[in-house]
Amino acid sequence: MTTVIKPASSRQRVAPLTPRLLRLAAGARGWLALGTAVTFAITATHVGQGIAIAQALAVVFAGRPWQGVLVPLAVVSGMLVTRAALIWARELVVAATGRAVKDSLRRRLYAKLFELGPGYTAANRTGATQATVVDGVEKIDVYVSRFLSQLLGAALGALAILAGLVLVDPLIGGVLFAGALAITATPLLARRLQAERAGWFWGLWRRLGADYLDVLQGMTTLKAFGVSRERGRELARESHEFYRASIGFVAVANLRTGAMGLLSVAGVSLAIGLGAVRLAIGQLDVLGLLLVLLLAREAFRPLEELQKAYHSAYPAISAAAGIFELLDASPAVTETRHPQPPPASSSISFDGVSFGYRGGQDVVSDLSFEVEEGRTVAIVGRSGAGKSTIVSLLLRFFDPGAGRVLLGGRDIRELSLARLRGLISVVAQDTYLFHGTVRDNLLLGRPGADAGQVEAAAVAAGAHDFITRLPEGYDTVVGERGATLSGGERQRIAIARALLKNAPILVLDEATSSIDSAHEAEIQHALDRLAAGRTTLVIAHRLSTVRDADRILLLDQGRVAAAGTHAELLERSAGYQRLVAAQAVSR
Amino acid sequence: MISGLRPLLAVVRPYRLHLTGAIGSGVLDQALTVAIAAVGAWVAGAAITGAGVAQLRPGLIVLACLVIPRAVLAFVESHIAHDMAFRILVDIRERLYAGFERIAPAHPKGHRSGDLASTVMDDVERLEVFFAHTLSPLCVAVVVPTGSVAALWFIHPVLALVILPIAALVAFVPTWLRKRATVQGRAWRLHLGRLNATAVDGVQGLREIATFGQEERFLTRLGEHGRDLNQAQLAHGSRVGVERAATDLLIGLGVVGVLAGSAILVATGVMPVALYPTAVVLAAAALAPVTKLSDAARELGVVAAAGERIFAVVDAPAMAPEPASPPPLPALPTALDVSFRDVSFRYGPDLPPAVSGVTFDIAAGETVALVGHSGAGKSTITNLLLRFWDPESGSVRIAGNDLRDLADQELRKLISVVPQEIYLLNRTVAENIALGRPGANQEQIETAARAALAHDFIVEELPDGYDTVVGEWGARVSGGQRQRIAIARALLRDAPILILDEPVSNVDAESERLLGLAMARVRAGRTTLLVAHRLSTIRTADRLIVLDHGKVAEIGTHAELVAAGGTYARLVRHQLQ
Numbered sequence A: 001m002t003t004v005i006k007p008a009s010s011r012q013r014v015a016p017l018t019p020r021l022l023r024l025a026a027g028a029r030g031w032l033a034l035g036t037a038v039t040f041a042i043t044a045t046h047v048g049q050g051i052a053i054a055q056a057l058a059v060v061f062a063g064r065p066w067q068g069v070l071v072p073l074a075v076v077s078g079m080l081v082t083r084a085a086l087i088w089a090r091e092l093v094v095a096a097t098g099r100a101v102k103d104s105l106r107r108r109l110y111a112k113l114f115e116l117g118p119g120y121t122a123a124n125r126t127g128a129t130q131a132t133v134v135d136g137v138e139k140i141d142v143y144v145s146r147f148l149s150q151l152l153g154a155a156l157g158a159l160a161i162l163a164g165l166v167l168v169d170p171l172i173g174g175v176l177f178a179g180a181l182a183i184t185a186t187p188l189l190a191r192r193l194q195a196e197r198a199g200w201f202w203g204l205w206r207r208l209g210a211d212y213l214d215v216l217q218g219m220t221t222l223k224a225f226g227v228s229r230e231r232g233r234e235l236a237r238e239s240h241e242f243y244r245a246s247i248g249f250v251a252v253a254n255l256r257t258g259a260m261g262l263l264s265v266a267g268v269s270l271a272i273g274l275g276a277v278r279l280a281i282g283q284l285d286v287l288g289l290l291l292v293l294l295l296a297r298e299a300f301r302p303l304e305e306l307q308k309a310y311h312s313a314y315p316a317i318s319a320a321a322g323i324f325e326l327l328d329a330s331p332a333v334t335e336t337r338h339p340q341p342p343p344a345s346s347s348i349s350f351d352g353v354s355f356g357y358r359g360g361q362d363v364v365s366d367l368s369f370e371v372e373e374g375r376t377v378a379i380v381g382r383s384g385a386g387k388s389t390i391v392s393l394l395l396r397f398f399d400p401g402a403g404r405v406l407l408g409g410r411d412i413r414e415l416s417l418a419r420l421r422g423l424i425s426v427v428a429q430d431t432y433l434f435h436g437t438v439r440d441n442l443l444l445g446r447p448g449a450d451a452g453q454v455e456a457a458a459v460a461a462g463a464h465d466f467i468t469r470l471p472e473g474y475d476t477v478v479g480e481r482g483a484t485l486s487g488g489e490r491q492r493i494a495i496a497r498a499l500l501k502n503a504p505i506l507v508l509d510e511a512t513s514s515i516d517s518a519h520e521a522e523i524q525h526a527l528d529r530l531a532a533g534r535t536t537l538v539i540a541h542r543l544s545t546v547r548d549a550d551r552i553l554l555l556d557q558g559r560v561a562a563a564g565t566h567a568e569l570l571e572r573s574a575g576y577q578r579l580v581a582a583q584a585v586s587r
Numbered sequence B: 001m002i003s004g005l006r007p008l009l010a011v012v013r014p015y016r017l018h019l020t021g022a023i024g025s026g027v028l029d030q031a032l033t034v035a036i037a038a039v040g041a042w043v044a045g046a047a048i049t050g051a052g053v054a055q056l057r058p059g060l061i062v063l064a065c066l067v068i069p070r071a072v073l074a075f076v077e078s079h080i081a082h083d084m085a086f087r088i089l090v091d092i093r094e095r096l097y098a099g100f101e102r103i104a105p106a107h108p109k110g111h112r113s114g115d116l117a118s119t120v121m122d123d124v125e126r127l128e129v130f131f132a133h134t135l136s137p138l139c140v141a142v143v144v145p146t147g148s149v150a151a152l153w154f155i156h157p158v159l160a161l162v163i164l165p166i167a168a169l170v171a172f173v174p175t176w177l178r179k180r181a182t183v184q185g186r187a188w189r190l191h192l193g194r195l196n197a198t199a200v201d202g203v204q205g206l207r208e209i210a211t212f213g214q215e216e217r218f219l220t221r222l223g224e225h226g227r228d229l230n231q232a233q234l235a236h237g238s239r240v241g242v243e244r245a246a247t248d249l250l251i252g253l254g255v256v257g258v259l260a261g262s263a264i265l266v267a268t269g270v271m272p273v274a275l276y277p278t279a280v281v282l283a284a285a286a287l288a289p290v291t292k293l294s295d296a297a298r299e300l301g302v303v304a305a306a307g308e309r310i311f312a313v314v315d316a317p318a319m320a321p322e323p324a325s326p327p328p329l330p331a332l333p334t335a336l337d338v339s340f341r342d343v344s345f346r347y348g349p350d351l352p353p354a355v356s357g358v359t360f361d362i363a364a365g366e367t368v369a370l371v372g373h374s375g376a377g378k379s380t381i382t383n384l385l386l387r388f389w390d391p392e393s394g395s396v397r398i399a400g401n402d403l404r405d406l407a408d409q410e411l412r413k414l415i416s417v418v419p420q421e422i423y424l425l426n427r428t429v430a431e432n433i434a435l436g437r438p439g440a441n442q443e444q445i446e447t448a449a450r451a452a453l454a455h456d457f458i459v460e461e462l463p464d465g466y467d468t469v470v471g472e473w474g475a476r477v478s479g480g481q482r483q484r485i486a487i488a489r490a491l492l493r494d495a496p497i498l499i500l501d502e503p504v505s506n507v508d509a510e511s512e513r514l515l516g517l518a519m520a521r522v523r524a525g526r527t528t529l530l531v532a533h534r535l536s537t538i539r540t541a542d543r544l545i546v547l548d549h550g551k552v553a554e555i556g557t558h559a560e561l562v563a564a565g566g567t568y569a570r571l572v573r574h575q576l577q
């Protein structure tokens, strides 16, 4: 668990200003332009203020009456007020820039995630994905709205001041110019180190987040087994590792900030000293020295601020790697470019289908079977035989490696995904309920359903009674994954939700495994009624649930070992006989 | 806002040394900065008033000597402050973990795991502003300006009097809109937490979203959360902008005031003209540390809100508080009996009782099946036996010891469980099984897997055998495989009490039968509480306890209860046909 994440390991390395990174900001182009303008204007007010103050000082040094400073001071005050307004405006522009970037990016990431499908989410860590789509996007926001929007304005501002100072005195201007160049070059200092450390930091951030999410969701189990302390210690170690990454990252930044501070203070001091000496030997006038005194600092100020923004935006560059990784992931299934209209019939047929989750090992191989429209086919077989996999293939979460899945005679790859899935009602083997009210969860099946329809579905699923007993009935909020309900209650909500969807194909994967037999019988009746006239695929271990199916397939090692009605199989299939015997014995 | 910060101060205490170092180097750093600016200005002033190069030399030398120490000190200050901050964050994350541990499996109202994960990551990270950028700047902002003002006073008291109120005003800018800052901070953290929770829901519920074609609706919801967050950030940004503008304006006014004041002083001959630039620069320098402080203080609303969220978890009371000084557990027999005495419990004060007046005994070594309709309270009873919650009234005892008198670790050692909802960590099969007994060797793991009928599929069907990573929640193995891994885990634990909550609901009939036989062996000599719906499983028990709506309806053997024709007979009627 204490394996060190290789700094920015195999992941693609992203430079601070790649075109792709810049494209993420494309939606905020207008705001960026405005931000640039405002930044530039702020620098301009600093310059104006400096010049006016220099003039005021010159008045005093010239020994003219003190009233002479009034005009320059009025100018300074004007600059101050203007700048106050600009500073406020800049914060608003920053926020608006962020908004323009974030919403669309997050939407794009989730749309991609949906395209990648359950296969991707099962193989990746939720916490890492969460870090990418929430924190990663927030980081990109900082990068765009704080760094990019300042970049040009600051550079231009600094350049303008330096040019002005060159006009005042070429030598001093030259020294300051060199200083500014050196400051601009500080990011090149330890650039590799910075990239590595930022990658280390972000990699650990993602992992720590994922690990915390993991223990948060599994805490009950950890507690029950008395290993929660131990896991806590492991996490503390990891969190300590993250501390090292954090301070490592900040140390590089500090080093550069330090170098920059040194350059800027040294540059300014040198400029002033030079100015003083040149004045003493008569090569500079008083106003010139005062301008140097007051503006030299201003030339460096935007650059320093830019540096600060660069530092806080840096993790975005690592985060962007995660974002691009997600955007570049290739989905298990791709939507057809020319979707066909939905088929007239709802028969299902698997035609020589082979499929494996992890390369090499087939879970189903050369599987062929057919469910005629309106018929009920049951699939039985050992646990791990590939029954649920068949459901995933039918829903096109994965595409078979060989063979075809047909719906109404049409290859499901020719249908649009939304269409295909709209034709199928599923009660999955494990129930996922969303955080929200019972009603929201039911409405998932049919968003437009009215209260009567919702209730009817709940009644049919044997759920209405317990729902009405909940403190707020249908409006009770069920916790994450339905944690505040009992196992059987959750499953009944899942059934009701599928019933409400009312699609021509019904798939029941162990739909009543956690429900007591009295309820089960009741629900079974409702399901039978519903199955009438629908193409139905039932997966069950209890033979009582499948006995009445039109046909039963015995699945073994990913193939159909035997098929027929209950009676036929009892006669013909040794495997089926064994299965039935097992239940009879254990009765 | 301040109340949100108070607990943060307590966390710093162990790091006094760090803090002292940061403050010390911070003060020196800022003092040198002021000195450099002042000396520079002095040199310029002297030159303007006609000093020759020779007279300027000492000033120039001092200037050259100050530059490098200042840069070093700035680095040191920042490094120490950050080192302290990040160390403290480690501590806080540890305390948060302890909080999570304490409250599980109860979920504090409205807290979802994505939200809590956002607390332990984002909220904690936010505190960095406080520890690294507020504490030592606060002290620096008191010390250094005092010195600068004193120097100004030395030049001329009037100047000090001009700058003093300005410095005070700048320091207090962040307090003007404090209420608003607090509200905005809370909104920001709240919406970020929600966004995180929804993000997790969207990832883990992806299959449901896809099968029900809810992509668009989900995106809309996500968009709403995103907009709420943006709104909060915009409000925050707007206030920050106002405060920043006000600070900048005040400082400018301070400089103008000193400028005008010293102009008059010079014109009236009270102040030597050579000190003029120095006075102006000192005025600006006096204000710089105050600005730095108020830069950080502007973020305190968010920091306080993050702190509130963190300490809400850290300080959350346990559902079942551990006894302060648990009496040492007497030597227990190898087989333990369990008794529930008039136990009532509800999950929340406004919820109906989940179980009420439950009384039963399980003799040492006996297997008792808990049966009843779905929602009857079976899993609740297992939760009470595991002491995830304490009963509202009545008592639960193991071998005569009230659970409330046992240390958590001791209690958990006595019990092994296959919960109804199985959670597998996103680790290898072997690691998941070994959770039952940390440090178990491969042979023990395999023995347990064999007993749970899991060994064969693990080596034959999983690509990397025992080293196959099972995915979050065991998403990359089949339902029945997951259950058998969980059974193996429970068997490896080898505890005197075994709780099985529908352990085989997703296992095929043949495996179920074989498992039944295997479990019968395992259960020998152990006290077992078995929750089941299927007769095939129920009948392996010695005795049945029938629950009906949270109450014990009947107790007896299968044959007795069927003959009695009561609740149980009705419950299993369909299976008897």
Ligand SMILES: Nc1ncnc2c1ncn2[C@@H]1O[C@H](COP(=O)(O)OP(=O)(O)OP(=O)(O)O)[C@@H](O)[C@H]1O
Pocket: A119, A122, A357, A358, A363, A382, A383, A384, A385, A386, A387, A388, A389, A390, A429, B461, B462, B475, B476, B477, B478, B479, B480, B481, B506, B508
């Ligand atoms: N997402 C996945 N990634 C990798 N392997 C998987 C995944 N889902 C299932 N498997 C593997 O594929 C095989 C078939 O699994 P499937 O879920 O189809 O079994 P099943 O017949 O439904 O079993 P059960 O009756 O236990 O639910 C199993 O060996 C399982 O470990």
Ligand SMILES: Nc1ncnc2c1ncn2[C@@H]1O[C@H](COP(=O)(O)OP(=O)(O)OP(=O)(O)O)[C@@H](O)[C@H]1O
Pocket: A483, A484, A485, A486, A487, A488, A489, A514, A516, B347, B348, B351, B354, B372, B373, B374, B375, B376, B377, B378, B379, B380, B381, B420
């Ligand atoms: N965490 C919780 N918060 C609030 N209510 C809960 C919580 N867990 C369970 N309940 C409620 O308590 C009652 C008993 O639930 P319990 O899980 O004990 O039922 P069960 O007998 O195990 O049912 P099943 O056979 O369906 O698993 C149910 O009505 C359920 O809605």
Ligand SMILES: [Mg+2]
Pocket: A387, A388, A389, A429, A509, B478, B479, B480
């Ligand atoms: Mg399955």
Ligand SMILES: [Mg+2]
Pocket: A486, A487, A488, B378, B379, B380, B420, B501
């Ligand atoms: Mg239960």
